[in-house]
Amino acid sequence: xxxxxxxxxxxxxxxxxxxxxxxxxxxxxxxxxxxxxxxxxxxxxxxxxxxxxxxxxxxxxxxxxxxxxxxxxxxxxxxxxxxxxxxxxxxxxxxxxxxxxxxxxxxxxxxxxxxxxxxxxxxxxxxxxxxxxxxxxxxxxxxxxxxxxxxxxxxxxxxxxxxxxxxxxxxxxxxxxxxxxxxxxxxxxxxxxxxxxxxxxxxxxxxxxxxxxxxxxxxxxxxxxxxxxxxxxxxxxxxxxxxxxxxxxxxxxxxxxxxxxxxxxxxxxxxxxxxxxxxxxxxxxxxxxxxxxxxxxxxxxxxxxxxxxxxxxxxxxxxxxxxxxxxxxxxxxxxxxxxxxxxxxxxxxxxxxxxxxxxxxxxxxxxxxxxxxxxxxxxxxxxxxxxxxxx
Numbered sequence: 498x499x500x501x502x503x504x505x506x507x508x509x510x511x512x513x514x515x516x517x518x519x520x521x522x523x524x525x526x527x528x529x530x531x532x533x534x535x536x537x538x539x540x541x542x543x544x545x546x547x548x549x550x551x552x553x554x555x556x557x558x559x560x561x562x563x564x565x566x567x568x569x570x571x572x573x574x575x576x577x578x579x580x581x582x583x584x585x586x587x588x589x590x591x592x593x594x595x596x597x598x599x600x601x602x603x604x605x606x607x608x609x610x611x612x613x614x615x616x617x618x619x620x621x622x623x624x625x626x627x628x629x630x631x632x633x634x635x636x637x638x639x640x641x642x643x644x645x646x647x648x649x650x651x652x653x654x655x656x657x658x659x660x661x662x663x664x665x666x667x668x669x670x671x672x673x674x675x676x677x678x679x680x681x682x683x684x685x686x687x688x689x690x691x692x693x694x695x696x697x698x699x700x701x702x703x704x705x706x707x708x709x710x711x712x713x714x715x716x717x718x719x720x721x722x723x724x725x726x727x728x729x730x731x732x733x734x735x736x737x738x739x740x741x742x743x744x745x746x747x748x749x750x751x752x753x754x755x756x757x758x759x760x761x762x763x764x765x766x767x768x769x770x771x772x773x774x775x776x777x778x779x780x781x782x783x784x785x786x787x788x789x790x791x792x793x794x795x796x797x798x799x800x801x802x803x804x805x806x807x808x809x810x811x812x813x814x815x816x817x818x819x820x821x822x823x824x825x826x827x828x829x830x831x832x833x834x835x836x837x838x839x840x841x842x843x844x845x846x847x848x849x850x851x852x853x854x855x856x857x858x859x860x861x862x863x864x865x866x867x868x869x870x871x872x873x874x875x876x877x878x879x880x881x882x883x884x885x886x887x888x
Contacts, residue, residue, distance in 0.1 A: 520557040521813050523548060523800060524586035526576050526601060527593050527616060529565035535746055536792060537565070540591050540616060542785050543793035547800035554804050555813060562586055566597050573597035577604035577612075587813045588613060588803050591796050595619035595664060602629040609815055611822075613799040616792050618742075620667065624841030624885030627819060632802075632835075632844040633795035634764045636664065637671045637879040639741050642762035642848040642872050643712060644675030650870065651737050651760070652709025654684050658699050658723055659714040661688040668714040668741050684708055693719060696726035704732050716742045721751040728755065745790055748853065748865050756853040760869070763849050765791040765831050768868050773830030788863040798831035836874075840886045848877035 527537035562584045566573035580586045588611040592598045598617035605612035605628040615633040659665040743761035767778035781789040806821035823839040832846040850870035
C-alpha cells in the first residue's frame with residue numbers, strides 16, 4: 498500500500514511538472530489614467546487578446562497582470578519592481594514614455610527578466626541590456642522614413658519645428674541625416690519649448706523660408722497647436738505638413754479637418770495590405786468599438802512572439818527564452834516579416850507612410866489614414882553598430 502501511495506505521489510508530481518504547474522505570467526505597464534488613458538487602454542485590450550489567443554503555454558493558461566504608470570517614470574520603476582517581485586511575472590510588455598521604459602529596462606536587468614518594449618521610441622533602448630527587446634517603432638525609424646521617403650516624393654526644401662527636449666533633438670539629428678542622404682535641403686529649424694500654445698511666430702518664420710514641406714518633430718498638443726497655426730496663416734495651402742508621430746487620439750481630439758492631407762510615419766496601420774491585418778483589426782473593432790492603433794497591434798504581436806518563444810524553448814527560463822527570441826524571423830498581421838536582431842535585440846521590419854484622409858473619405862469610425870508609401874527594413878531601421886550592441 499505504501500508503495501502504491503509513493504507511486505501515486507510521483508505520478509502527480511510528474512503530471513504537475515508536465516502541465517506547467519507554475520504558469521507563464523505576463524506583466525503589462527502603460528498609462529491607464531489621465532488624458533492618454535485611451536491609448537494605454539487599447540494596448541491593454543490587445544495584450545489581453547494576445548494572452549487569450551495564445552491558449553495553453555507550458556500546460557497552463559497564461560496569467561496577465563496590469564499596472565498604470567500614469568506617464569510617470571518614477572512610478573513606472575516601482576510598478577516594474579512590483580510586477581517582477583510581487584507578481585512574479587516572467588516578462589513585461591508595453592510601457593509608453595521613453596524615460597519610463599528606460600526605468601523598466603533597468604529593472605528587467607536587475608531582476609534578470611525579459612522586457613518587450615513596444616511603446617517608447619527612444620533609441621537608448623536598442624542594445625541597452627540582454628533582457629530588453631526593442632520592438633515596434635523607434636525614433637530613428639520615424640525620422641528616416643520621413644526624410645528618405647519624403648525627399649523623393651514630396652519636395653526638396655524642408656523646414657522643421659522641433660520640440661525642445663531630448664526626444665525632439667534625437668529626431669532632428671536622425672531626420673536631417675536621412676534628408677541629406679536623399680538630396681533634400683534643410684532650410685531652417687526652430688526649437689520650441691514643450692507645451693507651447695502660440696505657434697504663430699514659428700509658422701510665420703517658416704513661411705518666410707518658402708519650404709516645400711514643414712516637418713513637425715513634436716506630438717500631442719504641440720503638434721495640434723502648430724498645425725492649427727499653419728492652417729490659420731494659410732501655410733497649409735502651399736506647404737505639405739509631415740508629423741513625426743500622429744495618433745488617432747490626437748486626430749479625434751482636435752478634429753480631422755485640422756490634419757487632413759498631412760503625412761506621418763508608422764510601423765503599421767489597420768489599412769495596411771498585409772495578410773491577417775483586416776481580420777485582426779475587425780476582430781478588435783468588434784470587441785472594443787474602436788480601430789486599433791499601431792501601439793495596440795504592436796503589443797499584441799510582441800506578447801505572442803514572447804509566448805511563442807517560450808513554447809519553442811520548452812521553458813520560461815529567461816536565458817532559454819532569450820536564445821529562442823534572438824535571430825527569430827516571423828510573420829504575423831503586424832510585421833511580415835519581422836526579425837529580432839541578435840546583436841542589439843531590435844525588431845527589424847519595414848515602415849509605412851500614412852496620409853490623413855479628407856473628412857468626406859472616412860468609411861467608418863476612426864478610419865483616419867490611408868497608406869501612401871513604405872520603406873524597406875534595411876533603409877528604415879538603424880544599421881548594426883549605430884547604437885549600443887550586446888555582442
